Amino acid sequence: QKEVEQNSGPLSVPEGAIASLNCTYSDRGSQSFFWYRQYSGKSPELIMSIYSNGDKEDGRFTAQLNKASQYVSLLIRDSQPSDSATYLCAVNPYYTGGFKTIFGAGTRLFVKA
């Protein structure tokens, strides 16, 4: 079992729709969870961090965390073509002392104009 798992996609949504990206993780003691956006040929850009169960909203982005289910998701409302990118889920497992970040392979998102 991979430590951080994501559906590789591609996920295709029409412009203006809600894009839902999902991630599961294996280390139950994990405390920190992140979503990064990565455009082709570029480096990852941090867009959301979440530490507590529930929802965290920032503009069009909402991160959702369910530690009991070991599940993290990212919702993108009013999706725009400029949101087309790979979205990386990242987790700091407890066994690493919380300092090392493990990344999923990413989900490719296409937003059709």
Added chain:
Amino acid sequence: DTGVSQDPRHKITKRGQNVTFRCDPISEHNRLYWYRQTLGQGPEFLTYFQNEAQLEKSRLLSDRFSAERPKGSFSTLEIQRTEQGDSAMYLCASQDGRRELAGPRSYNEQFFGPGTRLTVL
């Protein structure tokens, strides 16, 4: 705050040559991470520094790889006797570990530089 910078942005080398990459983190950040990313994969952890101390190295980091952060500021990653399998994007990330002094230890946001794309022919 000029963000994390990396140099060079691209490097093409022949198999067997040595290469060195540099990373300049955000100035007040005390932690620095190196990752490697290949096509279709997420970044893979290589090593990290807290100030000048190298605290952890991945098993991915063979004896051909060495990293330093001599003054606790910039860092270098050297690959000796490069192999075609070393071709990848090498990413540096910066973190302000001091945030833990003010809040929960779980605040571990990392900020990436633009990366160095290495091609070994």
